[in-house]
Amino acid sequence: MRVVDLDRDMSDVIPTSMSRDSEYLFERMTQATLDAALPGPGRRVLDVASGVGQDTIAMAVRGADAIGAEPSRRMIGMAKLFAEEKKVEQSSRWVQCWADRLPFATGSFDACICKGAMDHFDTPEAAIAEMARVTSTEGRVVLAIANFESLSCRVGRAVDDFREDILGWDPIRERRGYDAPSDHFTRYEVDLIREQASRHLILRDFKGLSMGWGMPGWADFLGWLPASAANACVRGFDACARAAPVLADVIVVVGQPRRSI
Numbered sequence: 001m002r003v004v005d006l007d008r009d010m011s012d013v014i015p016t017s018m019s020r021d022s023e024y025l026f027e028r029m030t031q032a033t034l035d036a037a038l039p040g041p042g043r044r045v046l047d048v049a050s051g052v053g054q055d056t057i058a059m060a061v062r063g064a065d066a067i068g069a070e071p072s073r074r075m076i077g078m079a080k081l082f083a084e085e086k087k088v089e090q091s092s093r094w095v096q097c098w099a100d101r102l103p104f105a106t107g108s109f110d111a112c113i114c115k116g117a118m119d120h121f122d123t124p125e126a127a128i129a130e131m132a133r134v135t136s137t138e139g140r141v142v143l144a145i146a147n148f149e150s151l152s153c154r155v156g157r158a159v160d161d162f163r164e165d166i167l168g169w170d171p172i173r174e175r176r177g178y179d180a181p182s183d184h185f186t187r188y189e190v191d192l193i194r195e196q197a198s199r200h201l202i203l204r205d206f207k208g209l210s211m212g213w214g215m216p217g218w219a220d221f222l223g224w225l226p227a228s229a230a231n232a233c234v235r236g237f238d239a240c241a242r243a244a245p246v247l248a249d250v251i252v253v254v255g256q257p258r259r260s261i
């Protein structure tokens with residue numbers, strides 16, 4: 001039996017209020033993923049582990065024929081309601097399935113995206129292989145994943161080690177941002193995602209997005225700054241992430257199925 005909760009919804013995931021760095025990161029990650037998939041009229045796109053379907057719907061809004069593939073019935077139920085609200089029931093469809101057993105023919109899609117989800121899979125590399133299989137030889141697979149060796153993870157770990165090991169103080173918080181949460185199977189960083197993706201995809205782009213998200217004191221500092229200065233900071237750090245993906249908050253990989261060579 002698989003260790004996942006099929007009745008899971010996003011109530012524990014969607015934050016009720018967001019700091020400036022969170023807002024910037026989530027928006028940046030979404031836009032970079034969607035833009036890389038080139039959703040548009042006449043294109044068939046697949047959103048693997050589509051959750052409540054916001055990205056599937058966004059691709060349908062851009063004119064694509066979009067399918068959300070998701071194992072959770074509750075998430076699919078919510079996605080259908082959101083699609084109705086956005087009036088894209090015709091161009092968005094929902095299929096209940098696992099990422100490592102996609103019920104689609106080889107080469108059926110022009111693009112396949114998987115955003116913020118691979119670390120939840122029990123067999124993530126099998127899922128990448130499946131995404132490569134169902135994408136056409138000229139198509140693209142876009143993987144967006146959190147980097148657990150980002151600058152903020154490294155700084156957070158160093159601060160905690162200093163407080164606890166050198167000063168002998170108690171931990172500041174129960175869950176440390178640099179430890180993978182309990183519902184994650186894999187703790188991704190650049191080498192691991194590159195290695196797994198390269199076995200199934202010819203990499204066309206490998207970029208880092210945003211830097212500093214979750215770093216101790218960072219959200220408070222940005223909140224204290226005037227909005228224009230805070231925006232300049234997050235944009236500046238985003239430029240650093242592009243230059244040094246190893247320290248970025250999120251990695252976006254774009255590749256073509258390997259069978260196309």
Ligand SMILES: C[S@@+](CC[C@H](N)C(=O)[O-])C[C@H]1O[C@@H](n2cnc3c(N)ncnc32)[C@H](O)[C@@H]1O
Binds near residue numbers: 097121
């Ligand atoms: C954090 S959510 C991400 C949802 C969406 N992609 C987004 O960006 O909001 C992770 C999703 O992975 C799904 N999931 C977990 N294990 C899976 C698996 N083995 N195959 C496919 N989806 C899975 C969960 O049901 C959940 O919807």
